[in-house]
Amino acid sequence: MRRSSWQWTPKDDRDRLRALRSHSATRPGPWLPRWGLRTGLPVWGLLAVLSVGAGPPAPRNAARTPPRAPRPAPELVRIRFWTAPDHTRLVFDLSGPPPAEPQFRLSGPTSYEVSIPGVRKSLAVTGEFVGDSLVADIFPAVSDSGVVIRIGLKQTTTPLAFVLAAADGVPDRIVIDVPAPPNPQAELKLEQQLSEIKRSKRLIVAIDPGHGGDDSGALGYRRLPEADIVLAIAKKLRWELEQIPGVSAFLTRTGDYFIPLRRRIELARKYQADIMISIHCNASRNHEATGTEVYFLSLTGATDEASRSLAESENAADLIGGVSAETGDDLLGILFDLRQSDTLRRSSELA
Ligand SMILES: [Zn+2]
Incomplete structure (x- = not known):
């Protein structure tokens, strides 16, 4: 030892x-x-x-295009989620930093919406059934300005949302933490x-x-x-x-x-x-x-x-x-x- x-x-x-x-x-x-x-x-x-x-x-800048070439809009490439005793975490992986600030809002008593302007949706990304005590499901859809993700909540709560930059092999991503009530x-x-x-x-x-x-x-x-x-x-x-x-x-x-x-x-x-x-x-x-x-x-x-x-x-x-x-x-x-x-x-x- x-x-x-x-x-x-x-x-x-x-x-x-x-x-x-x-x-x-x-x-x-x-x-x-x-x-x-x-x-x-x-x-x-x-x-x-x-x-x-x-x-x-992988080198962090490997996928970047040369500076003068037009950069393609980043894609929503994956949806992941984990259930913890006191919260459920949803992570939306992007192929690059979002070009405009994402918008987050409660669109109903048990519905939360994430709008990501200027982002495309990969064909591989579909709806996810979460089904734990806090989140029912996640539905990504293409909108006029980009992608809208609707999250079905099991109870009225205020999720915590934030954007994280790529680091140490993990991509740019949007994180939603849905807290459990006390x-x-x-x-x-x-x-x-x-x-x-x-x-x-x-x-x-x-x-x-x-x-x-x-x-x-x-x-x-x-x-x-x-x-x-x-x-x-x-x-x-x-x-x-x-x-x-x-x-x-x-x-x-x-x-x-x-x-x-x-x-x-x-x-x-x-x-x-x-x-x-x-x-x-x-x-x-x-x-x-x-x-x-x-x-x-x-x-x-x-x-x-x-x-x-x-x-x-x-x-x-x-x-x-x-x-x-x-x-x-x-x-x-x-x-x-x-x-x-x-x-x-x-x-x-x-x-
Ligand atoms: Zn360790």
């Missing part, structure tokens, strides 16, 4: 702040350090390296369960299977997605932990759906977890690659370029899975938390 840690090497706190700021300007900040700092929990990321045959990603009965049941666990002074472990939904993670043999592998490992780990007297385990993700990094932390806090274990499987073009890595929170430990680049790519999950907006810059809070807590020491001991 190899142990690695991620490290900043700023000269003083001001440099450290600057380094963090410039980093977070282009993508979310370092993955494991941010998690540990915000949860206040020892963070233990388990990464199994699989030998896989994933090919190199479920007071389920919340009450969880609270009762947690207070019973706390009374019995059991150790609570939050197991966090990485990726999910439109963020499939690394692709392995026959394009097996990392998200599926780590979910299976996480469920097995939960079962193993539950066999130990005095230990309770929860999963942050129980199916194939996307969860933003921030939400994973909120869930660990909600479960009042003593430990958070995040599980990932790395891919390698080297078929001989094997072994495991443990990442833990550190500002002073050894680092290497591979560890750093892995932490950055895992942290980019929000760019691939997609969140609507970054909320707030709480770097000062992070640094303050760091000095106030013994999270660093506890993470290191656990790893």
Whole structure:
């Protein structure tokens, strides 16, 4: 087993702040350090390296036409959807950025409409039956100005809609998150369960299977997605932990759906977890690659370029899975938390 840690090497706190700021300007900040700092929990990321045959990603600009040639209107090329416990996510993949701003509106009590001007519809794209508790179906149609997608809702709710630019092998896309209404009965049941666990002074472990939904993670043999592998490992780990007297385990993700990094932390806090274990499987073009890595929170430990680049790519999950907006810059809070807590020491001991 190899142990690695991620490290900043700023000269003083001001440099450290600057380094963090410039980093977070282009993508979310370092993955494991941010998690540990915000949860206040020892963070233990388990990464199994699989030998896989994933090919190199396609060059991002490969399909672009030369600058002077007239560019064809982008197409709606695919409709995808995932059901999560608290929302349903619909994703409309485009072959290029939408030429005009898409319009979103509730067209009836249980009907939501997405208009995408200047976009054509691929013949391969047809209506989809979703049929979960929130969304009935999705109907794309050609309109005078482009494409209109009508979404049949099961109940009156206000979806959250946003446009995401192509990134890391995923295309330009429009994302619609349909939220589930609050479920007071389920919340009450969880609270009762947690207070019973706390009374019995059991150790609570939050197991966090990485990726999910439109963020499939690394692709392995026959394009097996990392998200599926780590979910299976996480469920097995939960079962193993539950066999130990005095230990309770929860999963942050129980199916194939996307969860933003921030939400994973909120869930660990909600479960009042003593430990958070995040599980990932790395891919390698080297078929001989094997072994495991443990990442833990550190500002002073050894680092290497591979560890750093892995932490950055895992942290980019929000760019691939997609969140609507970054909320707030709480770097000062992070640094303050760091000095106030013994999270660093506890993470290191656990790893
Ligand atoms: Zn991963």
